[in-house]
Amino acid sequence: MNKVFVTGGAGYVGSHVVLALGEAGYEVLTYDNLSTGHREAVLSGDLVVGDLSDRDLLYKTVADFRPDAVMHFAASIEVGESVHKPLKYYRNNSANALNLLEVVREVGIDKYIFSSTAAVYGNPQTLPVTEDAPLLPINPYGASKMISERFLADLAAADRDFEYVALRYFNVAGADPEIRLGQDYANPTHLITRALKTALGIFPKLQVFGTDYPTPDGTCIRDYIHIADLAQAHLDALGYLEKGGGSQIFNCGYGHGYSVRAVIDTARQVTGVDFPVEDAARREGDPAELVAGNAPIRAQLAWQPRHDDLEFIIRTAWEWEKRLAARRASS
Numbered sequence: 341m342n343k344v345f346v347t348g349g350a351g352y353v354g355s356h357v358v359l360a361l362g363e364a365g366y367e368v369l370t371y372d373n374l375s376t377g378h379r380e381a382v383l384s385g386d387l388v389v390g391d392l393s394d395r396d397l398l399y400k401t402v403a404d405f406r407p408d409a410v411m412h413f414a415a416s417i418e419v420g421e422s423v424h425k426p427l428k429y430y431r432n433n434s435a436n437a438l439n440l441l442e443v444v445r446e447v448g449i450d451k452y453i454f455s456s457t458a459a460v461y462g463n464p465q466t467l468p469v470t471e472d473a474p475l476l477p478i479n480p481y482g483a484s485k486m487i488s489e490r491f492l493a494d495l496a497a498a499d500r501d502f503e504y505v506a507l508r509y510f511n512v513a514g515a516d517p518e519i520r521l522g523q524d525y526a527n528p529t530h531l532i533t534r535a536l537k538t539a540l541g542i543f544p545k546l547q548v549f550g551t552d553y554p555t556p557d558g559t560c561i562r563d564y565i566h567i568a569d570l571a572q573a574h575l576d577a578l579g580y581l582e583k584g585g586g587s588q589i590f591n592c593g594y595g596h597g598y599s600v601r602a603v604i605d606t607a608r609q610v611t612g613v614d615f616p617v618e619d620a621a622r623r624e625g626d627p628a629e630l631v632a633g634n635a636p637i638r639a640q641l642a643w644q645p646r647h648d649d650l651e652f653i654i655r656t657a658w659e660w661e662k663r664l665a666a667r668r669a670s671s
């Protein structure tokens with residue numbers, strides 16, 4: 341197996357995986373509408389600029405490339421926005437996933453890796469949350485991904501040739517350790533990115549969304565996973581499908597979490613900037629605590645994370661943010 345078709349390969353997670361696939365010797369084709377991604381982030385293989393709702397272009401592109409496997413990253417990903425624009429999420433994350441799956445089966449591709457999310461669990465009853473926990477999303481983002489997972493499960497049950505891996509990401513952060521890539525959204529909402537842009541003076545202050553959660557310091561707890569370890573999980577998943585591993589769902593996280601306040605402390609320490617922080621109301625759709633049970637991915641994919649270190653995660657993101665700011669200043 342050597343050809344991989346990647347939707348959303350110009351985005352944050354997709355671009356890191358495209359680079360890792362290229363370095364591992366795969367031939368990659370990225371399909372991305374560049375709504376949030378960047379042409380210059382595609383560092384391996386070609387880019388086709390297109391939308392997943394453009395079924396004709398999608399079909400033609402996939403049929404011409406004839407990949408051995410498909411990785412589907414393209415999606416809208418903001419929990420808060422999804423609460424206010426649910427149909428955008430069902431369109432981009434569910435309906436478009438269905439388009440892609442139909443094309444994939446029409447062309448005869450039978451290996452598929454899907455970017456899912458810990459948001460499918462909602463507020464888990466037990467932590468760390470394991471893959472067999474009930475799916476009770478508390479925001480449209482999580483629901484839109486849960487629906488796409490269901491498409492995959494039903495298709496795999498009906499069609500024995502089709503095999504998939506769904507990776508449920510916890511909180512992805514950090515940048516390529518060589519700082520060739522990183523997160524680059526026009527309106528970033530994620531905590532670490534907001535904190536670092538505040539340290540750079542791009543935002544005047546960082547708000548802490550909710551200080552009355554049932555956690556030790558009252559702020560939400562998340563399991564932050566370094567982007568390079570997440571990228572590696574995709575290559576491991578591909579290897580697993582190549583060996584006939586069979587359809588499976590895996591959490592992607594380290595198995596322990598940090599509160600919003602702990603992240604802020606580390607960001608201040610890494611940057612050396614005592615940036616302004618303000619307590620604010622809870623953000624809609626946020627669960628109190630999300631931490632991954634990760635025994636299955638370690639056992640079945642032989643996934644060995646290398647960067648389980650909040651300071652390293654934030655340091656790579658900081659180096660990237662400084663580079664981005666310098667690039668913007670000089671253009």
Ligand code: UDP
Binds near residue numbers: 511531626
């Ligand atoms: N958060 C915050 N201030 C911000 C951005 C995020 O307090 O400016 C909190 C958010 O409420 C959540 C945690 O940080 O508890 C992680 O949020 P993020 O958006 O990074 O990821 P999510 O968990 O929503 O995928």
